[in-house]
Amino acid sequence: xxxxxxxxxxxxxxxxxxxxxxxxxxxxxxxxxxxxxxxxxxxxxxxxxxxxxxxxxxxxxxxxxxxxxxxxxxxxxxxxxxxxxxxxxxxxxxxxxxxxxxxxxxxxxxxxxxxxxxxxxxxxxxxxxxxxxxxxxxxxxxxxxxxxxxxxxxxxxxxxxxxxxxxxxxxxxxxxxxxxxxxxxxxxxxxxxxxxxxxxxxxxxxxxxxxxxxxxxxxxxxxxxxxxxxxxxxxxxxxxxxxxxxxxxxx
Amino acid sequence: xxxxxxxxxxxxxxxxxxxxxxxxxxxxxxxxxxxxxxxxxxxxxxxxxxxxxxxxxxxxxxxxxxxxxxxxxxxxxxxxxxxxxxxxxxxxxxxxxxxxxxxxxxxxxxxxxxxxxxxxxxxxxxxxxxxxxxxxxxxxxxxxxxxxxxxxxxxxxxxxxxxxxxxxxxxxxxxxxxxxxxxxxxxxxxxxxxxxxxxxxxxxxxxxxxxxxxxxxxxxxxxxxxxxxxxxxxxxxxxxxxxxxxxxxxxxxxxxxxxxxxxxxxxxxxxxxxxxxxxxxxxxxxxxxxxxxxxxxxxxxxxxxxxxxxxxxxxxxxx
Numbered sequence: 001x002x003x004x005x006x007x008x009x010x011x012x013x014x015x016x017x018x019x020x021x022x023x024x025x026x027x028x029x030x031x032x033x034x035x036x037x038x039x040x041x042x043x044x045x046x047x048x049x050x051x052x053x054x055x056x057x058x059x060x061x062x063x064x065x066x067x068x069x070x071x072x073x074x075x076x077x078x079x080x081x082x083x084x085x086x087x088x089x090x091x092x093x094x095x096x097x098x099x100x101x102x103x104x105x106x107x108x109x110x111x112x113x114x115x116x117x118x119x120x121x122x123x124x125x126x127x128x129x130x131x132x133x134x135x136x137x138x139x140x141x142x143x144x145x146x147x148x149x150x151x152x153x154x155x156x157x158x159x160x161x162x163x164x165x166x167x168x169x170x171x172x173x174x175x176x177x178x179x180x181x182x183x184x185x186x187x188x189x190x191x192x193x194x195x196x197x198x199x200x201x202x203x204x205x206x207x208x209x210x211x212x213x214x215x216x217x218x219x220x221x222x223x224x225x226x227x228x229x230x231x232x233x234x235x236x237x238x239x240x241x242x243x244x245x246x247x248x249x250x251x
Numbered sequence: 252x253x254x255x256x257x258x259x260x261x262x263x264x265x266x267x268x269x270x271x272x273x274x275x276x277x278x279x280x281x282x283x284x285x286x287x288x289x290x291x292x293x294x295x296x297x298x299x300x301x302x303x304x305x306x307x308x309x310x311x312x313x314x315x316x317x318x319x320x321x322x323x324x325x326x327x328x329x330x331x332x333x334x335x336x337x338x339x340x341x342x343x344x345x346x347x348x349x350x351x352x353x354x355x356x357x358x359x360x361x362x363x364x365x366x367x368x369x370x371x372x373x374x375x376x377x378x379x380x381x382x383x384x385x386x387x388x389x390x391x392x393x394x395x396x397x398x399x400x401x402x403x404x405x406x407x408x409x410x411x412x413x414x415x416x417x418x419x420x421x422x423x424x425x426x427x428x429x430x431x432x433x434x435x436x437x438x439x440x441x442x443x444x445x446x447x448x449x450x451x452x453x454x455x456x457x458x459x460x461x462x463x464x465x466x467x468x469x470x471x472x473x474x475x476x477x478x479x480x481x482x483x484x485x486x487x488x489x490x491x492x493x494x495x496x497x498x499x500x501x502x503x504x505x506x507x508x509x510x511x512x513x514x515x516x517x518x519x520x521x522x523x524x525x526x527x528x529x530x531x532x533x534x535x536x537x538x539x540x541x542x543x544x545x546x547x548x549x550x551x552x553x554x555x556x557x558x559x560x561x562x563x564x565x566x567x568x569x570x
Contacts, residue, residue, distance in 0.1 A: 002362075006360070009356065009359050009360065013348075013352075013356055016352075017345070017347055017348070020347060021347070082345070085342065085343070085344070085345055085346065086339050086341050086342045086343035086344075087343060087344075087345050089309065089339050089343065090337075090339070090343035090357070090404065091360060092309060093307055093308065093309060093332060093335070093336075093337040094332060094357070094360040094361050094408075095329055095332045095333050095360075095361065095362065096360040
C-alpha cells in the first residue's frame with residue numbers, strides 16, 4: 001500500500017516534469033519516424049519480402065525493441081542530474097520506500113516508451129501493417145518489460161558511477177553488442193552459424209524474435225513465451241538490484 | 252535530543268595502487284539538549300558533514316551508538332527519518348519545479364495526505380516569505396530564496412530536530428542575517444537545530460552550544476562564552492596619560508579581581524580579569540575615586556578563533 005502510494009508520487013512528479021519539456025516528444029518520435037520513412041523502404045528488396053507490409057512486420061517489432069532498449073539505457077543521465085541537484089539525497093532522508101524511488105522513475109520511462117510505440121504503430125498502419133490487437137498488446141507487454149529492465153539497470157549504474165562522463169561510454173559499450181547480436185535491424189536468420197550461436201546468449205534476441213512472432217500473428221511460436229519469460233526474470237532482477245542501489249548509502 | 256557515543260566512520264581511498272584508510276570521524280560523543288541551537292564548528296574536512304550525514308541516516312556508521320530524537324540510529328534508522336529534517340549543503344531543489352510543488356511533494360513523501368500537504372506548503376511559503384515566487388521555477392530564485400525553500404523543505408513535516416549543513420555558506424551578508432533570524436525562529440517553535448559551520452561569528456552569534464571538531468574528533472564543547480572563558484579569561488584595556496599610569500597601576504594591582512597587570516608603553520594598562528563585565532565598573536570607580544582621568548576603556552574578549560588556536564595549535568582561518 002505504502003509502496004504503491006510512494007511509487008505513484010514519484011511517477012506523478014517525474015511524468016509532470018517530462019510533460020513540461022515538450023522537446024522529448026519531438027526527439028522521441030522524430031528518430032523512429034526517420035527509420036520508418038528512410039530505412040524501411042530498403043527492406044522489401046533487401047529482405048526479399050513479397051510486400052512492403054511483410055517487410056514492416058519484420059522491421060517494426062525490431063525498431064520498437066530497439067527503442068525500448070536505448071530509451072531505457074540512457075535514462076540514467078537524468079538521474080545523475082538529480083543526484084547533483086541533491087534531489088535524491090532529499091528523498092533519501094524521508095521515510096519514502098526505496099523501491100518506490102526506482103519504480104516511480106522506471107514506470108514513467110515505461111509509459112513514455114509505450115506512448116512512443118503507439119505512435120509508431122499507428123504510423124506503420126498507414127503503411128499497411130496489420131496486427132491483431134490482442135497480439136499487439138502482448139508485444140507491448142514485452143516492450144514494457146524491456147524498458148523496465150533497461151531503465152532500472154541504467155539508474156542503478158548511474159547511482160554507482162555518479163558521472164555522465166563514465167555513464168556515456170559504458171552505456172554505448174553495452175548497447176552496441178546488444179544491438180548487433182539481437183537481430184534488430186535485420187533478422188539473424190541471415191547470419192552465419194557462429195553468429196547465430198553467439199546471439200543465442202543475448203536475451204534481447206529472444207525478445208526480438210518473440211515480438212516478431214507476435215506481429216506475425218504466430219502466438220503458438222515458442223519464442224513468444226520464452227522471450228517474455230526471460231525478459232520478465234531479467235526485469236525483476238534489474239529492479240531488485242537497482243532498488244538496492246537506491247537504499248545503499250551514497251557518499 | 253541527540254546522544255552519541257563513540258560514533259566512527261572511515262573510508263578507504265585509493266591513491267594509485269595503494270589503498271589507504273581515512274578515519275573521517277574517530278569516536279564522537281555528543282549530547283544535544285532539546286530546544287537548543289547546537290553548532291558544529293570546524294575547518295573543511297574536519298568530519299562535520301560526515302557526522303551530520305551519519306546522524307541523518309545517510310551514511311551508516313562503522314561503530315558507536317547514537318540516539319536521535321529518541322530513536323536508535325543503528326537499529327531503527329527508519330524511525331529516525333520520520334523524526335528529523337535534513338537540509339544538505341549543496342542544495343536540494345530541482346530547477347524545473349516550483350517551490351510549491353517541491354513542498355507538497357516533500358510533505359507527501361513523509362506520508363502526509365494531499366490536502367494537508369497543500370495546507371502545510373501554503374503555511375511554509377508564508378513563514379519563509381516565499382509566497383510571491385511560490386509558483387515560479389526554482390531556477391529563477393536568488394541564492395537566499397532558494398536556501399529558504401530548502402530549509403522549508405527540511406521542516407515541512409515538523410520534525411523534532413532539523414540538521415542544517417552549512418546553511419549560510421555562499422550567501423551575501425544580508426541573506427545571511429536573514430537566515431540567522433529564520434534559524435532562531437525554528438528554535439522558538441520548539442525545534443532543536445543542529446548546524447555545521449566554519450564561520451566563527453556564526454557559531455558565536457547563533458548557537459547556544461557548540462562543539463569544535465578537528466581531524467575527526469571533538470576537541471571542545473560548551474557554550475561559546477564558556478569556551479572562551481575557559482582559555483584565557485578576558486582583558487580590560489585602560490587608556491591613560493603616561494604620567495598617571497604608574498599611580499593607576501599601583502592602585503589596581505592590589506585589587507582581587509585583577510589576576511595580572513601589564514603596563515602599555517605609550518601609557519595605559521592591560522588588566523587580565525575573569526569577567527570584564529563586572530571588573531570594568533570597579534576599575535572606573537577606583538580610578539574616579541583617586542581623581543585619575545582615563546582616556547578610554549575597552550574590553551577584549553577572546554574569540555572562538557583563540558579557542559580553536561588553543562585546542563588545535565592552529566588558527567581556524569588558516570586551516
